Amino acid sequence: MKKFFAVIITVLAMSAVASAANYQADEAAIDGLFTEALVVDTPALPPVNLAIGGDPAITNVVALVVDWIGLGGLGIHRLILGTKPINCLWYFLTIGGIFGVIPFIDGVVLIIDLIQGEANYLDNPAFIMWL
Numbered sequence: 001m002k003k004f005f006a007v008i009i010t011v012l013a014m015s016a017v018a019s020a021a022n023y024q025a026d027e028a029a030i031d032g033l034f035t036e037a038l039v040v041d042t043p044a045l046p047p048v049n050l051a052i053g054g055d056p057a058i059t060n061v062v063a064l065v066v067d068w069i070g071l072g073g074l075g076i077h078r079l080i081l082g083t084k085p086i087n088c089l090w091y092f093l094t095i096g097g098i099f100g101v102i103p104f105i106d107g108v109v110l111i112i113d114l115i116q117g118e119a120n121y122l123d124n125p126a127f128i129m130w131l
Contacts, residue, residue, distance in 0.1 A: 001034030004079040012052065018054075056119030056122055057114065057117070057119065059081065059082075059119070059122065060081075060110050060113055060114055060119055060121075061114065062080055063077040063080040063110060064077070064107055064111065064114070065082045066080055067103055067106055067107045067110065068107055071102025072096075072097065072100070072104070072106060072107060073090070073091060073097055073100055073103050074088060074091055074092065074096070075087050075088035075090070075091030075097065075103075076088070076128070077103070077106065077107075077110075078091070078106075080125075081121055081122055081123070081124065081129075082122050082123040083123070083124055083125055083129070084125055087125075087127055090127050091103070102127075102128060105130065106129060106130070109121065109129070109130045
């Protein structure tokens with residue numbers, strides 16, 4: 001407890017002594033730096049697709065396999081589909097996606113998606129992707 005009070009007293013003493021009045025900005029030097037700076041034009045980058053693979057059907061199959069081998073409760077299949085990594089945290093906090101219900105329905109929805117030949121759930125940011 002003595003160390004705690006010693007740290008508090010030291011911080012208070014240092015903050016009482018500190019003053020910004022001793023510092024000055026040389027505005028001419030700052031303006032000179034801005035005039036000497038180079039303007040770099042970067043080309044626009046194409047939009048990033050977070051989902052793996054180029055073919056949406058292959059991505060759906062990989063996500064389905066990962067979901068059904070047991071990693072669906074961690075939300076790994078959603079990373080493969082291109083969702084934000086925060087969804088994995090939601091899957092973890094809800095104990096495997098509401099006790100495994102959400103990953104199970106995700107798998108069923110992915111099977112239906114494969115049968116219909118669509119890829120509706122790529123880059124879907126929602127926790128429950130099929131709502």
